[in-house]
Amino acid sequence: MNNFVAYLNTLNNANSSNENALAEAQITNNYYKKFHVERNLGFYLAEKLKEKPTCVILTGHAGDGKTSLVYQILKSLKMIEEGSSLKKHEQKYSIELERDLLYIKDMSELMEEKQLELLRKAIKGKKDGVSSIVVSNTGPLINTFRQLIKIGHIKNVSEDIAEMKLLEVMDKNSGVEITVGDSEILLINMARIDNVVLVPKLIDRISSDELWEGCTNCQKVDACPIYNNYKSIKDNKTNVNSFVTSYYRWLFELDRRLTVRQILAQLSYSMTGNLTCNDVSESSSSEMKFRYHFSNLFFGYKGLEVNEEARQIRAIEELQELNLDSKETKYDYDFFVKNDFTHLTDSTKEVAFEIWDKRSQKYRLKPVDFMQTDEPYQLRKAIRRMNFLFGRFNEETTNYLLDQLFSPVFSNYISYRSKKVTVKEKRNVKATIYKALNFILVGTHLEKDMGKIYLPLQRHGTGNQNVQLLLGELNDNDINVDQEYLGSIYDDDESHYEINLIFSSGKKFKIPLMLFDYFNRISLGAVTTSINPSLSHGIDTMKSQLFNDYKYRDENEIIRLLIHTLNGPKLIKLQIDQLELFVD
Structure with missing residues (x-):
C-alpha cells in the first residue's frame, strides 16, 4: 500500500475525494513537504521582507498558489512549523526579521469591517516597523483600498487614481514597491505569473x-x-x-x-x-x-x-x-x-x-x-x-x-523565446511578416519583392480590387524585427525574449505566438484564417497607426493609383491643374 497514491487522488476534482485540492488542506498533509515545489518568488519576497519593513500584497485568481506562497515565506522565516495550518490572520515577532510580521491568509474570509481594519494595519504598520503579507482577490482589494481612501486612512490620492494605479501595477507585475498616496506596498499579481x-x-x-x-x-x-x-x-x-x-x-x-x-x-x-x-x-x-x-x-x-x-x-x-x-x-x-x-x-x-x-x-x-x-x-x-x-x-x-x-511556427517561437536569434532567423521572421503585411494592407499576395508595401484605400467585402487609391507607402527599411529581453527580478525562470515588430516611426508592436502563426499562414498563401478578437483589434490598431505615420505628405496634390495587372502591380501618378490631367 502506497499512501502517496491516495494523496494524489485528493488533488483533482474528477471525483468527490479532493480534500487536498485546496492549499489550506495540503499544507497539513504529510506528503506536502515532499511534493511541494518552492517558488523563486517566495525566496525573493522573503529577502524583501528582511531588507526593511515591507507590506507585501498577493492578489490573483483562486488556485494560483497564494496561500502556499505565504506558507513558504513563513516557513523560510522560521515563523511556522512544518505541517502547521495557517490562521486567518496573525501578528507575531520574527527573529529572522527582527520585527513583527502580520499575515492575512485570505481577505475574502473576513467580514468587510475586519478587511478594512487589517488592511489599514498592514499598510500603516510599515511606519511602525511592522512587515506584513496580505492575500486578497482583486475585487475585494480594490474595494477596500477605495474605502480606506474615502475615510482618510490613505491620503494624497483619489479613489479612481488609486484604482488605476493598482490595476496598472497588477498588469506590469514588476515586483517592485510602489507608492499609492502616502502608502508604500509591494503588490504581486499571481494571475500574471507564468x-x-x-x-x-x-x-x-x-x-x-x-x-x-x-x-x-x-x-x-x-x-x-x-x-x-x-x-x-x-x-x-x-x-x-x-x-x-x-x-x-x-x-x-x-x-x-x-x-x-x-x-x-x-x-x-x-x-x-x-x-x-x-x-x-x-x-x-x-x-x-x-x-x-x-x-x-x-x-x-x-x-x-x-x-x-x-x-x-x-x-x-x-x-x-x-x-x-x-x-x-x-x-x-x-x-x-x-x-x-x-x-x-x-x-x-x-x-x-x-x-x-x-x-x-x-x-x-x-x-x-x-x-x-x-x-x-x-x-x-x-x-x-x-x-x-x-x-x-x-x-x-x-x-x-x-x-x-x-502550429508550424511553434518550435521556432519557443526557440526565439528562450535565446537570442541569429541574423538568418531574424531575416526569415521579417520576410514572413513582410509578406503577411503586404496581403493585410494591399489585399494581394506578394508575387515579387518590390522593396515597399503600399497603403491603399480598401473596400471591405468586395473581393479583390484591380484599382486602388494609394494613401501612403512603407519602404523595406521602414520595417525591422528585433528581440527584447524581459527579465524577471523575482524569478529568472520567467525571464524570456519577446519578438517585436519595429517601424522607423518608432512604433513597436509585440508579436505573440498566435499573431506569428497568423502572419505565417498568410505569408504561405492563406486567403482567410481565423484569429481571435484581441489579435484582430491589435492588427487594426497597427494598420491605423501605419496609415497615420506613412501617409503621403506631398506639397503638390498627387493622386496615386495602384493597378493590379497580369504582369504585376503598376503605379500611376495623376496631377490635375485646372482643366489639365497629367499622368506619370
Missing part, C-alpha cells in the same frame, strides 16, 4: 523515487497500472516534459492560462486515474494498464472512451477541444500499416502492441461488426496519444511533432 515554468519541477516531484519506494515490495507491482505510469515517465521524462510543457505553453499563448491547482489536477489524475491500491489485483490485465495508461488519462480517456468525470478537470477539457489525437502524423504508417511499435519506449510498446494485436485479431474475425463502430478510429487515436508522450524523440523530431500538433 506557471508553465513550474511544470518540469512538478513532474520531477510526482515521479520522485522517494515517493514510490512503497510500491517496490508490493506483490501487485508488476500488474499495477499506477506503478506502470510512474515507470513510463521515468523512462521518458524528457519527452513527457516536452509535450506537457508545450501543451500548457499553447494554452498560455491562447490566453487560457491555467492555475497551479488546475495543472496539478491534471497531472495527479493522469498518474492514478483515481484508482486506489485496493482497486488493483495481481491478476490485473494489460487491458487495465491500457485503460489507465498515463497517455489516456492525460487526455481524459479510459482506454478508448472519454471519461466524462475527467472533463471536470479544466486542463483535460481544454485538451480534448484541441483534438490533437485526431491529427495524422508521420508515424501513423509505421504503427497502423506495418504494426511496428518500436518508436515507443519499451514499457509503453509492450502495452500498445498487446492491445493493438488483440483488437486487430477481432477486426479480422468479425470485420462487419467493427465497420459499424468507431472503435478502430478510437484505437488509432489512443496509439497516437501514447506516441505523443512516450515516443522516442530527439530534439529535431520533437520539434517536428509539436509543429504538426500546435
